[in-house]
Amino acid sequence: MTVAPAPNTLVLASASPRRLDLLRQIGIDPASIDPADLDETPLRDELPARHAARLAAEKAALVAARHAGSHVLAADTVVACGRRILPKAETEQQARACLKLLSGRRHRVFGGVALVLPDGRTLDRVVQTAVTFKVLSHEETEDYIASNEWHGKAGGYAIQGRAAALIRWIGGSYSNVVGLPLFEVSNMLRGVGFVPAAAQSPTLS
Numbered sequence: 092m093t094v095a096p097a098p099n100t101l102v103l104a105s106a107s108p109r110r111l112d113l114l115r116q117i118g119i120d121p122a123s124i125d126p127a128d129l130d131e132t133p134l135r136d137e138l139p140a141r142h143a144a145r146l147a148a149e150k151a152a153l154v155a156a157r158h159a160g161s162h163v164l165a166a167d168t169v170v171a172c173g174r175r176i177l178p179k180a181e182t183e184q185q186a187r188a189c190l191k192l193l194s195g196r197r198h199r200v201f202g203g204v205a206l207v208l209p210d211g212r213t214l215d216r217v218v219q220t221a222v223t224f225k226v227l228s229h230e231e232t233e234d235y236i237a238s239n240e241w242h243g244k245a246g247g248y249a250i251q252g253r254a255a256a257l258i259r260w261i262g263g264s265y266s267n268v269v270g271l272p273l274f275e276v277s278n279m280l281r282g283v284g285f286v287p288a289a290a291q292s293p294t295l296s
């Protein structure tokens with residue numbers, strides 16, 4: 092016998108501990124976490140916003156197929172300099188190249204969000220944040236590289252960490268840069284009547 096999921100069951104389709112922390116920050120604790128493993132290589136000529144939207148939708152669809160009847164939330168964070176999509180830095184070389192590109196310039200962070208509803212429909216959003224780095228000296232760049240916090244981060248930096256000391260200005264959602272645009276996610280969930288478990292009225296017996 093299969094047990095039907097509660098109507099307010101939320102599955103977070105993410106391996107990112109930051110996304111979980113961000114959701115919890117607004118009082119939403121997912122019932123389960125089920126990361127989506129997929130190829131995140133941009134398509135040829137794919138624009139950054141489109142890339143973020145596509146990956147969020149693909150992650151959500153993949154995981155929703157394993158959780159019929161639940162809300163499934165997925166996101167993707169893309170750092171872009173103009174039309175150029177920066178990689179998730181895996182090596183010092185990549186991180187250094189990203190910082191060189193970001194130094195003294197304004198770039199954009201696109202946060203794609205996809206929410207699959209229990210009836211199978213999908214809602215999506217792309218949230219954009221502008222970020223300006225100061226001009227980085229050689230020493231600042233190398234200190235940051237030595238910190239290792241760039242590892243696995245889109246664009247090779249983490250605004251929630253030491254990179255905060257290198258960022259002169261930000262326009263738009265801060266949480267979007269960290270990994271999940273909380274205002275927009277909260278509105279999406281509220282709009283479809285999702286009530287966080289803790290906020291539900293106790294059932295009368």
Ligand SMILES: Cc1cn([C@H]2C[C@H](O)[C@@H](COP(=O)(O)OP(=O)(O)OP(=O)(O)O)O2)c(=O)[nH]c1=O
Pocket residue numbers: 104105106107109110126127131150166167168169170179200243244245246248249250251268269270
């Ligand atoms: C720009 C920036 C990115 N990041 C992170 C957020 C994301 O985890 C990561 C971008 O990679 P994503 O592919 O968006 O996410 P992920 O692979 O970490 O997790 P999953 O796909 O399972 O949800 O970069 C920061 O933590 N801080 C920042 O300032």
